[in-house]
């Protein structure tokens with residue numbers, strides 16, 4: 107039986123609740139030795155893990171040291187959610203500096219999303235049970251969107267929010283949607299819920315600034331939208347380096 111731990115760093119517990127609500131979690135309970143999951147159990151064994159799932163980003167030296175210890179002891183580290191993978195929405199806190207987990211250790215597998223989509227999460231949990239390699243989709247959100255055939259970049263983007271469910275692609279209605287540069291896997295759940303994609307699954311080519319630069323080079327974005335950078339970098343703050 108694989109020895110598994112679920113660790114929470116600086117996070118909102120949303121990813122762990124997504125794990126708990128996954129139908130695959132029941133299989134995991136039967137077929138794995140879950141040694142640590144503070145959200146649901148006081149039973150804690152702090153050592154000897156084969157696989158650990160990490161939710162949340164890193165702020166303290168002790169958290170970085172914990173990750174390094176788990177890694178050097180041979181645990182496969184799986185980062186769960188946009189905070190652990192990208193820094194996430196938590197990294198915008200004015201009171202603390204948050205780094206993604208991969209700044210300290212080399213994850214065996216990663217699953218972004220805020221929270222991660224259930225289908226991919228189920229595949230990831232299965233991979234922890236069976237040792238099957240987990241792979242993220244190599245398509246964008248538009249590939250799963252019912253409005254993909256209406257997509258056009260010719261309309262001026264004048265809004266960041268949808269006031270009503272879309273009748274066609276958000277971009278063709280003048281509303282910013284990051285579906286073209288965002289990794290698929292959620293089934294375009296926000297668009298189906300009448301909200302444009304703000305990129306929680308991360309950039310498909312893993313380089314968000316260059317993906318955004320390419321997208322914004324073909325979009326006509328109105329000067330009236332001043333806060334679009336806050337949407338574009340919601341889950342992954344750009345690293346600014348000044349000389």
Ligand code: SF4
Nearest residue numbers: 118120187188189220
């Ligand atoms: S990725 Fe989203 S759901 Fe998961 S811990 Fe961070 S804020 Fe919460």
Ligand code: SF4
Nearest residue numbers: 248251275276283285
């Ligand atoms: S840009 Fe947004 S609304 Fe348009 S096809 Fe892509 S995901 Fe769908």
Ligand code: SF4
Nearest residue numbers: 292296303304305306
């Ligand atoms: S549509 Fe975009 S923001 Fe919404 S879940 Fe999918 S990737 Fe995340």
